[in-house]
Amino acid sequence: MNDMDKIMINPEAQIDEGAFIDALVVIGKGVKIEKEVYISKGVKIYGKALIKSGTYIGEDCIIGHPQRAHLKEIISQKKRITDFKSPMVAIGENCIIRAGAILYSEVSIGNKCETGHNVMIREKTKIDANTLIGTNCIIDGNTIIGKNVRIQTGVYIPLFSTIGNNVFMGPFCKLTNDKYMMRKKYDLIGPTIEDNVSLGANSVIFPDVKIKNGSIIGAGAIVTKDTDENDIIIGNPARFLKKVPEDWK
Amino acid sequence: MNDMDKIMINPEAQIDEGAFIDALVVIGKGVKIEKEVYISKGVKIYGKALIKSGTYIGEDCIIGHPQRAHLKEIISQKKRITDFKSPMVAIGENCIIRAGAILYSEVSIGNKCETGHNVMIREKTKIDANTLIGTNCIIDGNTIIGKNVRIQTGVYIPLFSTIGNNVFMGPFCKLTNDKYMMRKKYDLIGPTIEDNVSLGANSVIFPDVKIKNGSIIGAGAIVTKDTDENDIIIGNPARFLKKVPEDWK
Amino acid sequence: MNDMDKIMINPEAQIDEGAFIDALVVIGKGVKIEKEVYISKGVKIYGKALIKSGTYIGEDCIIGHPQRAHLKEIISQKKRITDFKSPMVAIGENCIIRAGAILYSEVSIGNKCETGHNVMIREKTKIDANTLIGTNCIIDGNTIIGKNVRIQTGVYIPLFSTIGNNVFMGPFCKLTNDKYMMRKKYDLIGPTIEDNVSLGANSVIFPDVKIKNGSIIGAGAIVTKDTDENDIIIGNPARFLKKVPEDWK
Numbered sequence: 001m002n003d004m005d006k007i008m009i010n011p012e013a014q015i016d017e018g019a020f021i022d023a024l025v026v027i028g029k030g031v032k033i034e035k036e037v038y039i040s041k042g043v044k045i046y047g048k049a050l051i052k053s054g055t056y057i058g059e060d061c062i063i064g065h066p067q068r069a070h071l072k073e074i075i076s077q078k079k080r081i082t083d084f085k086s087p088m089v090a091i092g093e094n095c096i097i098r099a100g101a102i103l104y105s106e107v108s109i110g111n112k113c114e115t116g117h118n119v120m121i122r123e124k125t126k127i128d129a130n131t132l133i134g135t136n137c138i139i140d141g142n143t144i145i146g147k148n149v150r151i152q153t154g155v156y157i158p159l160f161s162t163i164g165n166n167v168f169m170g171p172f173c174k175l176t177n178d179k180y181m182m183r184k185k186y187d188l189i190g191p192t193i194e195d196n197v198s199l200g201a202n203s204v205i206f207p208d209v210k211i212k213n214g215s216i217i218g219a220g221a222i223v224t225k226d227t228d229e230n231d232i233i234i235g236n237p238a239r240f241l242k243k244v245p246e247d248w249k
Numbered sequence: 250m251n252d253m254d255k256i257m258i259n260p261e262a263q264i265d266e267g268a269f270i271d272a273l274v275v276i277g278k279g280v281k282i283e284k285e286v287y288i289s290k291g292v293k294i295y296g297k298a299l300i301k302s303g304t305y306i307g308e309d310c311i312i313g314h315p316q317r318a319h320l321k322e323i324i325s326q327k328k329r330i331t332d333f334k335s336p337m338v339a340i341g342e343n344c345i346i347r348a349g350a351i352l353y354s355e356v357s358i359g360n361k362c363e364t365g366h367n368v369m370i371r372e373k374t375k376i377d378a379n380t381l382i383g384t385n386c387i388i389d390g391n392t393i394i395g396k397n398v399r400i401q402t403g404v405y406i407p408l409f410s411t412i413g414n415n416v417f418m419g420p421f422c423k424l425t426n427d428k429y430m431m432r433k434k435y436d437l438i439g440p441t442i443e444d445n446v447s448l449g450a451n452s453v454i455f456p457d458v459k460i461k462n463g464s465i466i467g468a469g470a471i472v473t474k475d476t477d478e479n480d481i482i483i484g485n486p487a488r489f490l491k492k493v494p495e496d497w498k
Numbered sequence: 499m500n501d502m503d504k505i506m507i508n509p510e511a512q513i514d515e516g517a518f519i520d521a522l523v524v525i526g527k528g529v530k531i532e533k534e535v536y537i538s539k540g541v542k543i544y545g546k547a548l549i550k551s552g553t554y555i556g557e558d559c560i561i562g563h564p565q566r567a568h569l570k571e572i573i574s575q576k577k578r579i580t581d582f583k584s585p586m587v588a589i590g591e592n593c594i595i596r597a598g599a600i601l602y603s604e605v606s607i608g609n610k611c612e613t614g615h616n617v618m619i620r621e622k623t624k625i626d627a628n629t630l631i632g633t634n635c636i637i638d639g640n641t642i643i644g645k646n647v648r649i650q651t652g653v654y655i656p657l658f659s660t661i662g663n664n665v666f667m668g669p670f671c672k673l674t675n676d677k678y679m680m681r682k683k684y685d686l687i688g689p690t691i692e693d694n695v696s697l698g699a700n701s702v703i704f705p706d707v708k709i710k711n712g713s714i715i716g717a718g719a720i721v722t723k724d725t726d727e728n729d730i731i732i733g734n735p736a737r738f739l740k741k742v743p744e745d746w747k
Contacts (some may be wrong), residue, residue: 008272020576022578023506034577038572040579041524041542042291044308046490052491054573056573057313058560059560060291060309060543061307066346071305071345074287075287075303075345078269078287081271081289096569096573100349100598100600102348102349116618117600118618119387120366120384136634136636138384138385138402150680153636154654156402156420168680170656170676170679171656171672171674172421172654172672173351174420176419176468181417181465182417183420183447183451183493184496184497198681199678199679200679201674202451202672202700203712204450204468206468216681219702220469220702220718228431229517236469236485237483244681248678248681273670275521275539284587291540293539293557309540320554320594323538324552324554324594327534327536330520330538330539351598353596369614369616369633374701387634387651389651393736405651405652405669405670407669421670423700425668425669425717429746430666431648431666431747432666432696433745451700453699453700453717453718471719480578485734487733
């Protein structure tokens with residue numbers, strides 16, 4: 001370690017000798033990095049954090065970003081952020097987190113997940129194994145996402161959403177959670193996207209709507225109501241078109 | 250200061266002793282930082298800039314980014330950017346500017362404003378107090394935004410727009426300013442969003458359209474014409490649905 | 499060079515003496531930087547790369563980001579990324595690449611092009627001269643883009659798209675390339691946007707659709723079929739409105 005590195009990497013961090021840590025990396029107290037991990041230049045990891053074996057973190061990512069209340073505490077008490085112990089962020093084995101991602105504390109990502117660039121995932125998000133999250137996706141927290149989900153570029157998932165397994169979320173589809181847009185008292189609640197659903201590019205799903213197993217939502221559809229299983233839904237406002245044909249899975 | 254810090258922080262900058270400046274921060278000539286300010290790692294602040302007391306700037310933000318003409322001058326004369334004095338960027342008291350934001354010179358932000366991550370705000374934008382600007386929002390400049398505005402994630406505000414007070418801009422709503430998409434000569438002009446308006450998720454407002462006081466625009470609506478006060482407007486192209494009910498504010 | 503710089507800039511890189519390289523810059527083996535180039539703080543350039551004369555690279559850009567297969571190789575072999583030689587990324591003369599852009603290896607950009615912030619361009623993308631690419635645009639690779647194209651903020655161009663010359667792509671318009679959203683076997687193919695086309699804000703163009711010379715697509719249109727030349731198309735799903743008037747170019 002040279003002088004700069006001593007400032008940047010908290011001596012209490014547990015870093016496996018078989019991990020690769022590039023220059024200009026910041027690692028906080030309470031971070032644990034397993035073997036075969038690859039940390040790129042400019043990455044900041046705040047504790048508590050667990051980066052499991054074989055995982056790659058791209059340039060300038062922030063892992064373990066403080067939640068709102070903790071950030072306020074850090075600011076008001078002028079704490080060095082690497083000395084602050086947030087609730088655990090955990091990234092599974094053999095993940096690829098590409099450059100520019102920001103993952104908050106209390107995010108949990110399963111094995112073999114992969115993200116694009118500049119992804120932002122807030123606290124209390126749990127993502128199961130083998131899920132992909134495209135560039136510029138935003139997940140606002142308090143959300144559960146299943147396994148084998150394909151979240152394409154630019155997708156937006158607000159607070160209190162639920163996403164099943166094997167879901168395809170087309171580029172820039174948006175879930176919403178505020179029915180009255182702050183004009184009337186309303187408990188925020190996102191949609192429920194059941195297993196095997198496909199959401200089209202730039203579609204919008206209304207708050208508290210259930211998209212049932214196997215349904216397909218067309219590109220640009222504005223979906224205001226629940227679907228039945230295996231419905232195809234299109235338009236603005238969206239309407240039932242037909243059932244998913246047999247020869248489509 | 251160690252050697253690296255001397256290269257990075259211009260000695261003419263005025264930094265209050267009660268400010269917290271983390272490592273790897275770049276501060277230009279003509280920057281003034283007040284007491285209780287918290288500057289995170291990797292932040293770049295170019296002068297002239299004023300960061301008022303109690304404000305937090307997250308990792309890797311760029312404050313005082315040069316405008317186009319100034320950038321051309323810096324490039325062609327190979328000036329060190331920390332030596333260049335742009336027109337003033339000013340951030341009010343007790344603001345939170347989260348990691349990755351880029352604020353240009355001649356941006357002015359009132360007290361107690363807050364941004365998400367990777368926000369981009371260009372020159373000649375004036376934002377009043379208590380306004381929130383969500384992650385990935387882009388404000389292209391020459392725009393006035395009122396107080397207590399809630400700008401959700403991914404909103405786009407082009408050049409020459411006007412936003413009143415207490416406005417709610419739903420996630421990924423877009424204002425536009427070029428009626429003929431460069432096919433015909435046209436002076437760019439954005440919409441006017443009056444006080445107390447709510448814009449739905451992923452809605453699009455046409456250039457020079459006035460959304461009058463209290464109106465609600467549905468998610469995904471494509472709004473080509475002015476509204477009356479308290480109209481509810483939906484669809485593509487958008488049409489009048491009904492007046493805002495009495496029991497909504 | 500101080501110690502830090504020696505770690506960061508590979509001694510085999512060819513950097514013209516007339517180039518301006520700011521602090522905290524990372525330059526890999528196989529990078530060539532011509533005269534009058536301006537490289538800002540925090541930039542990372544991986545080889546092979548060619549930055550031609552007069553070009554500006556803004557803060558924290560990553561130029562020559564490894565493609566998927568190369569990234570896997572770098573991770574598994576724990577190579578220092580500055581030692582890895584990817585296929586060439588080439589940026590022409592007098593370009594402006596603004597802060598936060600990520601350009602992959604095998605991207606080629608012509609002279610006098612300009613990007614906004616946080617642009618992401620993946621491999622095998624070829625962009626001709628005098629083209630503008632707005633903030634937060636994402637180009638997913640294997641795509642050819644002509645000259646004098648105006649790509650506004652937030653545009654999405656997926657794999658296997660073709661864009662002609664003098665095209666206007668309005669803010670947040672999206673091209674798509676997967677007709678069945680992974681529900682049925684399908685060879686991904688993006689749209690073809692011919693010369694002189696204008697695409698409206700937040701419009702969506704379906705896979706394999708041809709937008710013919712001079713056509714105009716309205717804001718928010720969901721375009722499922724080919725157009726004829728000089729058609730104006732609007733709505734969801736989009737329909738023919740009228741021919742482009744004579745007094746529009």
